[in-house]
Structures are given as structure tokens and as C-alpha cells.
Amino acid sequence: MKDVKEAMEAFHQRLRDAGLKSTRQRDVIVETFFKIDKHISVDELLVEARKQSPRIGYATVYRTMKLLVEQGLANPRRFDDGQTRYDPEFDKEQHDHLICVDCRRIIEFDDDEVLARLNKIAADHGLKLRRRSVEIYGECQVTDCPHKAN
Amino acid sequence: MKDVKEAMEAFHQRLRDAGLKSTRQRDVIVETFFKIDKHISVDELLVEARKQSPRIGYATVYRTMKLLVEQGLANPRRFDDGQTRYDPEFDKEQHDHLICVDCRRIIEFDDDEVLARLNKIAADHGLKLRRRSVEIYGECQVTDCPHKAN
């Protein structure tokens, strides 16, 4: 997320629009989420948020992330490790993921050619593409993968 | 799966190669899995398998599916509904999925152009594609979607 302030404003606007309340906990969680700007899990987010506000509980993080998803500001992702992770989704194209099976490194990509083709495939089946999820799992061919030895 | 017999033979061969045992339960589960040939969940598989062998437990189904996955005869999939489902993977190209968000219908597809592009993307990042997961979520544009009304 390039502009955390902008994201927070969008968030507050959505809260107002929905008649929901702005609270310290939500602000801490959401701001942490946008600042970190990586594929963060609820566990990790809780740890970070507690540095700001130590009494925050799991439930609040879950509820806040659900809210962000509903408001279109975050996307839940589930890769191969059983944890739901979240991506900021604000002023940004949807993107896809390349995951190293050796070190679990996650690389984002966005490829017009793939997307165009997926649109065509959907259309050929009478559907309109609303959302897609493209993940490539690969193994390192170079020696820069820190966990390659495993 | 076109040829269940062939699939079972492959399964038994893998068991032998790995020094594992062939049991009634495994046979029932695996044969059911290959016969059904759809994206089946553990729950559904257990129900079906118990028609053949009523005392089969959850754990055995989980363990058998894990085994099939390890042996490369099944692929776990997780779409948007929180359940792990399995696809047979035998003598068959890996394929991808188009999911109708209105009726949850799942259409399989396999597109060389997409695959070629994904291979290139992986290579460009120094990885070798080992596996991919491509899902398109779309909404019906025609009137043949049974749950469109929802």
C-alpha cells in the first residue's frame, strides 16, 4: 500500500457510510495491516497490533479483517499452508502469486496476457470473469533460495 | 477417471513400491474416489465409502487421501467454501477450474496458452513451475444457471 493515510481515510469513509464505529482497535489493526503491506495472517497481525494496543484479542482481529474484506479493502488468500492471509486491495490492480515451494517466498505478479486469456475462457463458457485466483508453485532454479537445503 | 481398474492398479503398484499394505478400507476409499470422479470432500467420500464398508472412520479417509496425494494420484483443492476437495490425477493433464459464483457449478478447463505463459512467468523469476492453481470465479451471462435467482 503506497499511501497508508489514504487507505485509512477510505476505511473511515466506509465505516461512516455503513453506520459503523471507528475505534482505537480497528484503527490499530487496519493501519498495521496497510503499513505491513504483505500477505499477513491473523496471528501475525495480532502480534503486530498488540505492540500498539496490547489488550486486543483474536476475535477483534478476525472481525476487523472480515469487515475489511466486506468493504473491499482486503482480499483473503489461502495458499498451501492452511492459514488465511490478507492482501490490501485499494487503488491497486488485482494481482496473482508465485510461491516458492522451497522457501515459501511469495512473489506477486500481474500479467495482461494471462488475464486476457482467462477472460476469454470465461466468456467461452458463458460466464463473465468476476475474480480469479492464479497461483504458481515453483522450485528455485537458482541458489538464492534461503531454504533450498530443506 | 476413465479407467478405474487402471487407476487401482497404479495405486496398488505405488503401495508395493513404498512397502505399504493393501487393505479393504483403502481399496474401498480409493475405488470410490476414482469412480465418483468429481471434486469430492472427505465428508462426502466417507458417506460413500461407508455404503461399502460401514465401519470406516474419518481418520482412515483422511489418511488415505493424504497417501493418494503423496503418491501423486490425487490433488487437493480448496475453493471458496472452506472444504478441501480432491481431484483424481492419473493419466490426465492437470487442469484448472472455472467456478460459477451464482450456482457453484465447477467447470474444468485446460488451456495451453495460459500454461505456457505461467511457465514463462515462473522462469522469469528463476523458478521452475511445479504445480499451479488457476481458478476463475465468474457469474452467468446466460440463463442456464439453475441458481441464478439467488
Next chain:
DNA sequence: CTTCCTGCAAAATGTTTGCATTTAT
């Protein structure tokens, strides 16, 4: 007769919910 497998129940995850209390509007 040894090793592996099964079924059960218990444990371990990850996530959601109910409720009394607190907080924002």
C-alpha cells in the same frame, strides 16, 4: 511374527459466536 493399518477418542488448528461490559456516536 513383525510391521503396518484401523477405529476410536482426544488433541490440535483455525475461526466464529454468545455475552457482559465498555465505548462511540
Next chain:
DNA sequence: ATAAATGCAAACATTTTGCAGGAAG
């Protein structure tokens, strides 16, 4: 004042594990 949010613990759903007994090689 009212409605919504929090934190805690309990409930849930799914998957994994420990173990005693049973079956396969």
C-alpha cells in the same frame, strides 16, 4: 441514550494424532 464494538471464553469445524487391537505381508 442508543447502538455497536470489545475481550474473553466457549463453541465450532476441520484435520491430525496417540494408542490398543486387528490385519497384511
